[in-house]
Amino acid sequence: MILPVLPVLGCKPSEGHAGTRNGKDDPDAVVPDNSGGPRVALAADPGVVDSRNRVDGVKELMSRALGGAGDGEPGDFLQKLFHEDERIGIKVNTLAGRGMSTSVDVVEALVAELRAAGRGGRGIIVFDRLKQELVDVGYPSGQAARDRGYRVQGTDEAGYSRELYVAGRVGSLLSEVFLGVDALITVGVVKDHDLAGVGGCTKNLFGLIHNPNRYHDHNCDPYLADVLGLDEVKKRLRLAVADGLTAEWHGGPAYVRANTWSLGTIVASPDSLALDAVLADIIDAKRKEQGLPTLAEADRAPRWLDTAASRGLGVVDLDAIRRVEK
Amino acid sequence: MVPEPHEAKHWEKLADNKVRCLLCPRRCEVADRERGTCGVRENRGGEYRTLVWGRVCSENIDPIEKKPLFHYRPGTDAYSLAAPGCNIECLFCQNWEISQFRPEQIETWERSPADVASLCAERAIPTIALTYSEPVVWWEYGRDIAVAAKERGVGTVVVSNGYIEEQPLHEWCDVVSAIKIDFKAFTQRFYRDTCSGDLGPVLDTLGRIKDAGVWLELVMLVVPTLNDDEAEVRAMAKWINQRLGPDVPIHFTRFHPMYKLTNLEPTPVDTLEKCRDIALAEGLHFVYLGNVPRHPGENTYCPRSGEILIERAGYTILENRIVGGKCPCCDQSVPGVW
Structure with a gap:
């Protein structure tokens, strides 16, 4: 496809890459050890989902997942990824209501780990496109949220940038909430997606731009790779976490209760693409078990994963990913 | 919200x-x-x-010439409104701040079809223009406005990209008085790469509007290097003449850098003049220049006598010499809604 030469509006030079901190010139910069491939840690306990001690169980899973992703203590891992004086944004996914959105328990377990590691000194903001959707899923507002160590904000409250940000075929305004944070954690949901193939953590980033509906053609390829390649995203995105307590094998992004199962898993990785490649594998396995065609057979293979990987934005070869079961 | x-x-x-x-x-x-x-x-x-029925994001009273419709009640006003959204994405969109947004992302206010029709009837505004963004995507709202307006004796015109299926188009044609289509180019490549659309459906739409007998005018925004090839313009003019006839007006308008296409200079006036010359040579009767105020190409000329029938300066009618829909010099009928 031939495109006219587009001006680059509002884009600033890249200042880093996913998984790095403040670029090569920063003497404190830490690049996760990806020799041997990025780590994708899965912490599982299916009993947690309906447990009376769900909150504690989720905290335990989060701790194991972060520890596995960093190959050590979760606090050490988070301290390597984030400076203490950064404002951290947690982009959740609340499109599908209570049934199939990033759960409050998972986010609060993550916030607790960040606080315990002394990170988020300039604040932790949990955000999505619409405040109402956050409230509908159960996120607290105002003082109730601050009492729990974070703020909750919808982009509809803060608005979008006046500048267009361009990468590849994507040209979009960006969430002002997102632009106001120093570092980003994408916390998606383990679910099938009607167009992208897999919901998860990278598709969750469509919630940063004002016009995601423009970029659903061709199973979101190359658009998801383009969004991941936006300089503003690259320099902020440090960590991906997937809420797989309840997962969905078919019918996403909406919540179809009959298509869900208690996976009881939290997945974490500094590489959003590697994490999503693992999620696609999990969803495909479940689809086969259910007698459904694979994502590729259903004509929605997440080709954008390969496109993004070919641009050096992450690793999607399952043989090259260190899948750590915790 | x-x-x-x-x-x-x-x-x-x-x-x-x-x-x-x-x-x-x-x-x-x-x-x-x-x-x-x-x-x-x-x-x-x-x-x-x-999500956009009854939700207006822009409204103004404009001269009908601004649509542009040059053969439809010249010199009158059109109450012009838009709801958010568009079904294509032109990299040069002049109204991207309403067309490329979701309704919850921009300010909208409530305006029922009955309110719109009443407002125009009470102020003796003869026409409502569904414009600015893309009326196709707020089809239900636009059609309800046109129906309410018709009942109050007010006409409705549509300014569209023509990217619409046959049935909803037919239902539009039943209730509207005129349609202006942005005929972006005559190549699939331009439609695909610059507008994220397709040429074929737009050609179908143009033919269907002509067949339905609704007054039709065309606009081609001439973008330097992307759709200004002389052979392309000639092929387009030839197609218009053969399929739509020589009396369908076409406006070649000047591009200005905008939205995602800011690396090109505004269209040189001589490029527009060349387009006009080509279209006239291909037998089209009413060929205009747009966004070049006071250019002679803004005027309407009688295709038989060559006399100026309507003299314009921008959106202003300086003189309208048409009498009873005819040229006062040679009695030639001038197509349009006068």
Whole structure:
């Protein structure tokens, strides 16, 4: 496809890459050890989902997942990824209501780990496109949220940038909430997606731009790779976490209760693409078990994963990913 | 806040609570909780809904020449309004701040079709223009406005990209008085790469409007290096003459850098003049220049006598010499709605 030469509006030079901190010139910069491939840690306990001690169980899973992703203590891992004086944004996914959105328990377990590691000194903001959707899923507002160590904000409250940000075929305004944070954690949901193939953590980033509906053609390829390649995203995105307590094998992004199962898993990785490649594998396995065609057979293979990987934005070869079961 | 949804027309149910939109050639298959490419129609539990019915994001009283419609009630006003959204994305869009946004992302206010019709009837504004963004994606609202307006003796004109399916187009043609189509180019490449659309459906639309007998005018925004090839313009003019006839006006308008296409200079006036010369040479009778105020190409000339029939300066009519729809010099009929 031939495109006219587009001006680059509002884009600033890249200042880093996913998984790095403040670029090569920063003497404190830490690049996760990806020799041997990025780590994708899965912490599982299916009993947690309906447990009376769900909150504690989720905290335990989060701790194991972060520890596995960093190959050590979760606090050490988070301290390597984030400076203490950064404002951290947690982009959740609340499109599908209570049934199939990033759960409050998972986010609060993550916030607790960040606080315990002394990170988020300039604040932790949990955000999505619409405040109402956050409230509908159960996120607290105002003082109730601050009492729990974070703020909750919808982009509809803060608005979008006046500048267009361009990468590849994507040209979009960006969430002002997102632009106001120093570092980003994408916390998606383990679910099938009607167009992208897999919901998860990278598709969750469509919630940063004002016009995601423009970029659903061709199973979101190359658009998801383009969004991941936006300089503003690259320099902020440090960590991906997937809420797989309840997962969905078919019918996403909406919540179809009959298509869900208690996976009881939290997945974490500094590489959003590697994490999503693992999620696609999990969803495909479940689809086969259910007698459904694979994502590729259903004509929605997440080709954008390969496109993004070919641009050096992450690793999607399952043989090259260190899948750590915790 | 996401506006209150309103029943959408022209869609069908699919398996797994999905729907297929039948409004435009994209025919989006939309899963539950998702929206079509336009961003203003949403699947709510297997039912398709429009989020922009009765929601206005821009309204003005404009001269009809601004649409531009030069052969439709010249010198009169049109109450012009838009709801958010568009089904294509032109990289040079002049109104991207309303066309490329979701309704909850920009300011909108309520204006019912009855209110719109009453406002025009009471102020003796003869025409309502559905314009600025893309009326195809707020089809239900626009059609309801046109129906209410017709009952009050007010005409409705549509300013569109023509990217619409046959049935909703026919239902438009039943209630509107004139349509202006942005004929972006005569190559699929331009439509695909610069507008994320397709040429074929637009050609179908033009033919259908002509066949329906609704007054039609065309605009081609001439973008340097992208759609200004002389052979392309000639082929386009030839097609217009053969399929639509020589009396359909075409306006070649000047591009200015905008939205995502800011690396090109404004269209040179001589390029527009060349386009006009080509179209006239191909036998088209009414060929205009746009966005070049006070250029002689803004005037309407009698195709037989060559006399100036309507003299314009920008959107202002300096003199209208048409009498009873005819040239005062040679009695030649001048097509249009006078």
